[in-house]
Amino acid sequence: MEHKGFTVWFTGLSGAGKSTLANLVEKELRCRNMKVEVLDGDVIRTHLSKGLGFSKEDRDTNIRRIGWVCQVLSRNGVVAVAAAISPYHDIRDEIRANVKDFVEVYVEAPISVLAERDVKGLYKKALAGEIKNFTGVSDPYEAPVNPEVVCHSDRETVEESLSKIMGKLQQLGYVSS
């Protein structure tokens, strides 16, 4: 039953499908009797980062905290699955260096598609200037240069994306085939 800990880190714009995929990966790994903890950016803010805003500094602090929890879980044999916009390249790479067993999954979709979907109604507000520092609209998103997996949530089914991720985890030796 013992298995190696690692971190699956989902990054991408709001509404791209990070949490959906994170929860599916969790389910898959649990079926294999693995220990998994999902760290959802929004949930983590209530536990670890109440009071932080969305400036670069506050975002970096929030992401570093999630990263630290991933590191602690991973080194104790737990799979940490993080889903957070995490817009900045340097901080993601800092966490990669700390965690070591780090699998970056970029959930990509054009902003036009996301604004069209607008599940949480946030893009409408952001485009109307009602939300400041909204990633992809009024705040930068730095796409990963060399992520382990890229999921195109505008033109793949969630099953296809999940299959890509699980395939990569097998290929990397984190999950037995």
Added chain:
Amino acid sequence: MEHKGFTVWFTGLSGAGKSTLANLVEKELRCRNMKVEVLDGDVIRTHLSKGLGFSKEDRDTNIRRIGWVCQVLSRNGVVAVAAAISPYHDIRDEIRANVKDFVEVYVEAPISVLAERDVKGLYKKALAGEIKNFTGVSDPYEAPVNPEVVCHSDRETVEESLSKIMGKLQQLGYVSS
């Protein structure tokens, strides 16, 4: 190799010996091939609570964050060993309720002894009024009402204290005898 996760929570005044005992418990549990993570209050402040001060509200926030990490680790089969002053009764009990498998260790020593030892030179400063909100001097410490273990660091050796703690963990079924 699989074992149940739980939390050993050290509470007590600054300099009472919480970190020393936490590290010894860690060592003991590692010898038994258990997964252990020490969460030291001072270290956690740099990772999760930079910017927080020592008002009741900020202390509560800091302790809740440590408690949340203990909860996440414990439910994933890891032993979390927290060492933090954690002066307030209600927050410790809140964490106890959340974590469930929670073993509270009160490391007790009279303030006169701690001020005499003054390993970090903090009591001298606090008594001179140079540090505000210093627990036991200018800020309250609410002793646990019914902790699982009480260690008297002024009149027990660390070996005796450690033996008490390990005995209780065995008695509670967390560690095999």
